[in-house]
Amino acid sequence: MSKKNSENYEPINEYDVTLDAVKSVMEKYSKFKNDVNQKTIFLGFDGYIDSLYSLVRKRDSAEKWVKMESMKEFATRINDAAGSSCNVERVLKKNIAGGCAPNTGRSTSHLGANTIICGALGYPEINPLFLDYPDNVSHYSITNPGTTAAYEFNDGKVMTTDFGNINGITWDLIMERIPRDQFIELIEESNAIAQGHWALVPNMNNFWEHLCEDIFPNLSNSKEKVFLVDAADMKKRKNKPINEMLKILQKVDEWMPAALAMNDKETADIAKVLSAEDSMFEKKNIRPIKSREDYYDFNKRLNEVLGLSYIITHDPHFATITTKNNHYWVTEGYTSKPKFTTAAGDHFTGGILMGLVCGLDPAESLVIGNAETAIFVRTGVSVSPKELERFINEYMSYILTDRTDFQL
Template sequence: MSTPMKRYTDFLQNVRGKILLGCDGFVDETYELVDVRRGPADFTPMKKLKQFGELIVQRADGGVGLELVPKRRCEGGFAINTGRVAACLGLKPRLPGLYGGKAIDPAYEPFAKICELHSLGDPALTIALEFGDGKILMSNLEAVSTLSWSDFEKHFGQAKLDAMFSGVDILGLGYWSLTANFDELFQGFMDQYRTATPPRRMFFDFADIKKKSSESFLRSLELIRSFSGKIPMVLSLNEHEVLELCSRIGVARPELTPAAIGSALAVAREKIGFAELVVHTPEFAVATSVTEGVALALQARQTKIVRLAGAGDSFNGGYLCASLGELSLKERLVVANAVTAFFVTHGFPPNREELAAQIEKAADK
């Protein structure tokens, strides 16, 4: 076994830690669109997102009738999509969120034994249109947008909250753009560590930054930065989100190349005062750290795609888990890339043996 692979296998054999992620919950109803139908069970799906967009533009003055074919009804959201990676690696993440009111929704039942699901109510609904090269997500956000920290306090009580937040190594909060009370929830999370031992790091996925105003965005960044001296803050972005981040904080928008993004990311990280910024794309991942500088991990674009919804969250889950060990910045990116590659080609995250095999395949490790 090569020396690089030994570091990964040693990490996977010994990975330990407590992860707490909140606090959303979606049920994703995923469909594909029919392009050409030849018979009751014989059709060609619309494979390109661009094809769908062009069709909408062509018929903008009239109407568009499209046929949906169900693909799956499944769990969705930052907490479960990210946390299931940890669960598949043998960890048992704590996931407060919206997984069902009177009972756990069937979409979440497979995770009830391998995750600590703490449900405050029914999940939100997302309609996902999936193509071979991308997806469209349309969500009814009422359940998520009304969730507040006071709901946590009323539902759990302080004793249960103390137990939930104690001993946490990595704390995560996702989908800022979909959560109306994000700042309040974050403040509630931070209040749990006024006297308790804080986590080793806190992780964020803001999702579609364009959805909310610059004022709201900058206010959230400033609030997070105010706690960065106590807990190292990590923000993960995709290739579109990093461009929006740069525009909103006054950093020149980079070209979508590893070198250009790496340079811009270093400037952006210092400007917003986070410990780490991470960018993931289908072909590479880049990160910058206050202690390790800039790192890059190339990734072969996957072609035999089974599932795209949840790919970014799977990357985040891999990065979070890799952060529990002593891996370098680049090695954490390699682990996250491998989790993503496995997920999009299998439809579910890898276990430890499958992840080691996926890393072994990587040309850049």
């Protein structure tokens, strides 16, 4: 990290530890790189075939065209056609195995961790897209995958998904595919368990109840693990199941350190739900998020109510992590022109999981998660520890300048 970049960075708020966290990660990186290979991550229980598209604004010829750059432009096109019809051309970027488990697994496995992916990967035969992983990945399939068409823009993405197969996943089906004793062994040998996407898997609350009642009591080392939940877009879920999810997550936290991970919009959704009249929690200082400044300390206030081991928020510009006693902010290496956005959040999950299980402190773990995301949105590639280290060495320059590049 250059001295000039360090001197030019101004902390965003009182919780901003970006500079110190990046420096300490660089000092500890050799140990982190060695520790990663000794860890095992269990991921479940989803799976999708994701088709990633750009949308065409204007086409001049078979070879020459201009893409839609913003979600607002797409919305305007649809709105202007209301009452009639329209055609929007899409250009395929790639087909890829998607979902929280497959995408996070791509991150953790390329970093070097032994990775167990348990989800909707194809049944009775696993779809070949889910087999395009390093040799340190084990697959356990429950059912056939969902399908997603993702339209990517510079400022976000629109994902349209068929959840039919995902909606059919039950605890009984999981136990039918993986016998209980074998399932306990898989969890026993894992250093972390990541579950997602909560809002998109309707039976997830029930899965966690069974984990707490049937699986966790049979573990010899539950306190040594991390249980991370990716909440996902909760707008289609009612307040009651969201409240219930948080209550069950508190139960999980009694067995092992639990982490609730959300993006900025999902954090705002939680704020809205918990400040509503039907909230199951004491409101204290919980209020709706209305500005960027509200994110500075929201999770700190939220965890005074929930009392979880970790609450995490990530955004293209920043990430925060809150423990039961502390709250940290780390600025992200933002780019205004991302090449890929679908699976970026899952790469953040993979990075922060590896930081936490390899002994980095919470703020340092944010640096790993942010770096994984920043590389992915620029390249669409899950990287090795060597490539990750190279980005972290330049981390501050990506904050101070809107750099769209990262050479693999």
